[in-house]
Amino acid sequence: MLQVKxxxxxxxxxxxxxxxxxxxxxxxxxxxxxxxxxxxSTLLKLLYGTYDLLEGAIFWNEIKILGPKYNLITGPTFxxxxxxxxxxxxxxxxxxxVGEFLSNFYPKEKQERISELLKVVELESxxxxxxxxxxxxxxxxxxxxxxIAKQPEVLLLDEPFSHxxxxxxxxxxxxxxxxxxxxxxTCIVATHDKDDVLPFSDRMIVLHHANIIACNTPNHLYNYxxxxxxxxxxxxxxxxxxxxxxxxxxxxxxxxxxxKAIVKQTYYRGNHYLIEAQFNGETIFIxxxxxxxxxxEISIAISKD
Numbered sequence: 001m002l003q004v005k006x007x008x009x010x011x012x013x014x015x016x017x018x019x020x021x022x023x024x025x026x027x028x029x030x031x032x033x034x035x036x037x038x039x040x041s042t043l044l045k046l047l048y049g050t051y052d053l054l055e056g057a058i059f060w061n062e063i064k065i066l067g068p069k070y071n072l073i074t075g076p077t078f079x080x081x082x083x084x085x086x087x088x089x090x091x092x093x094x095x096x097x098v099g100e101f102l103s104n105f106y107p108k109e110k111q112e113r114i115s116e117l118l119k120v121v122e123l124e125s126x127x128x129x130x131x132x133x134x135x136x137x138x139x140x141x142x143x144x145x146x147x148i149a150k151q152p153e154v155l156l157l158d159e160p161f162s163h164x165x166x167x168x169x170x171x172x173x174x175x176x177x178x179x180x181x182x183x184x185x186t187c188i189v190a191t192h193d194k195d196d197v198l199p200f201s202d203r204m205i206v207l208h209h210a211n212i213i214a215c216n217t218p219n220h221l222y223n224y225x226x227x228x229x230x231x232x233x234x235x236x237x238x239x240x241x242x243x244x245x246x247x248x249x250x251x252x253x254x255x256x257x258x259x260k261a262i263v264k265q266t267y268y269r270g271n272h273y274l275i276e277a278q279f280n281g282e283t284i285f286i287x288x289x290x291x292x293x294x295x296x297e298i299s300i301a302i303s304k305d
Contacts, residue, residue, distance in 0.1 A: 001025055002047070002154065002186065007056030009039075009046055016042050018210040020056070024203075026153075027184035029177065031197045031218070033233055034207030040190035041083075043207070044156045047188065048081040050074050060154060080147040081156040084163075086139045088146075090132035094123055097131055098145045117145040120179045122172055137164035144176060154186045161196065173200065194234050198222065206230055236274060238284035243302050248274060248287040250304050257299035266291045 002024040009017045016039045024030045032040050045051055047058060052067035059065065060078065068074060075081060088097050099114045118124045121141040126134070131142060140163045147155060160176075161169045177200045180187045189196055197204055198218050206214040206221070206229065214221055214230055225231035225245050236248045253275070261277040261284060268291070275286040277298065286300065 001061060002188075003059040004047070005057050005059070007046060007058060008054045009042060009051060010054060015210050017046070017207075020212055022205055022212065022215060024186055024188060026186055027181070028186055028202045029181070029200050030186070030188045031201040031204035032188065032190045032207065033192065033197065033204060035229070036192070038207040039210060040207060041158050044081065044083075044158050044188065044190050047154075048075045048079055048156055050081075078153040079156065080150075080152040080154070081158075082143050082147045082160060083158045086143040088131050088139060088142055091130060093128050093130055094118070094134070094142055095127045097142050098149055100146060100149075102149055113149065117149055120148070120175055121145045122168065122175060135163075137168065140164055141172065148179070148183075148185065151183060152185060154188065155180065157187065157189045157191075159191055159193075160189060161193070170195070192233075198234070206233075236285040238279075238282070240279070240282075240284065240302070243304055246284075246302065246304060248285040250302065251284060251286045252301045252303055253286060253288050253292070254299050254301045257301050259300045259302075261286075261298055261300050263292045263294055263296045263298060265294060 004020060004022050007017060007020045008015065020043065032043060034040050046053065047065065049065050049067050049071060052069050057064060060076070063076065065076065089100070095114050098117050099110055102110045102113060104110065118127055121144050123138065123141050123145065126138065131139060134142065144160060161173065164172060173196065177187070191197060201218050203216065204218055204221065205212050208229055214226055221230055222234050228239070228245065231237040231245045231247070238246050238251065240246055261279040263275060263277050265276045267274040273288050273291050275288050275292055277284050277286060292298065
């Protein structure tokens with residue numbers, strides 16, 4: 001188990017994280033979300049031992065994670081960290097990068113392992129290509145494969161799919177996170193993308209103003225958002241009294257109702273239209289199956305339950 005106990009950290013006088021505490025179970029998929037500058041990446045670096053803590057302590061089982069004051073080499077051997085900057089060897093092949101830290105005593109087993117990892121990150125056809133010839137997204141996938149090559153106990157991922165094209169991102173998420181679950185590798189992901197979280201995470205925390213403001217399952221936080229910041233991570237939302245926070249899918253256009261709104265603009269979203277409307281002087285968002293003309297008066301109903 002990873003135990004984070006009342007840790008605090010700052011750069012000079014700027015406090016980035018304050019009294020942060022949480023546990024992560026072995027094999028758990030744990031997500032960290034928050035606005036830009038909320039400390040997501042810093043927290044991952046602290047878990048890896050990149051910096052020295054101002055206060056508190058971090059443990060993996062009974063092992064204390066220590067910073068550069070105590071270690072010449074950053075990061076325990078049982079933790080791997082994949083940042084948004086890839087530390088790859090540009091003039092060697094994809095296979096050589098992935099297998100860099102695998103033993104050469106068993107060449108057949110090494111090659112089988114490399115092939116397995118390239119399949120996980122969907123780069124089988126790029127095995128003999130030099131890294132310098134790859135796109136940013138392909139390099140990110142090489143970095144992911146190399147990080148799990150020796151099957152770490154903990155994998156730290158900082159925006160792991162940020163450089164990857166949307167058409168490849170979905171299948172890669174499924175492949176990687178399925179592999180980590182099967183191998184019981186604890187995975188901690190810092191992300192701004194709800195698609196990294198909703199289908200895969202067991203639990204998540206929300207960082208805001210140096211503190212954890214929520215910790216629960218994605219299902220619970222989605223269905224019961226405690227504030228606008230949490231709701232905004234998942235979907236477009238509105239705030240209507242006395243209902244509170246409502247997602248666009250919870251406001252319906254109906255034929256006749258006492259609640260009236262005026263259409264301001266319509267946005268095509270593929271399987272639905274997002275309607276921006278004016279209600280009692282406030283902007284609200286509605287999910288609807290058809291486009292609506294601007295300035296049209298509509299009746300709305302709430303289906304929060």
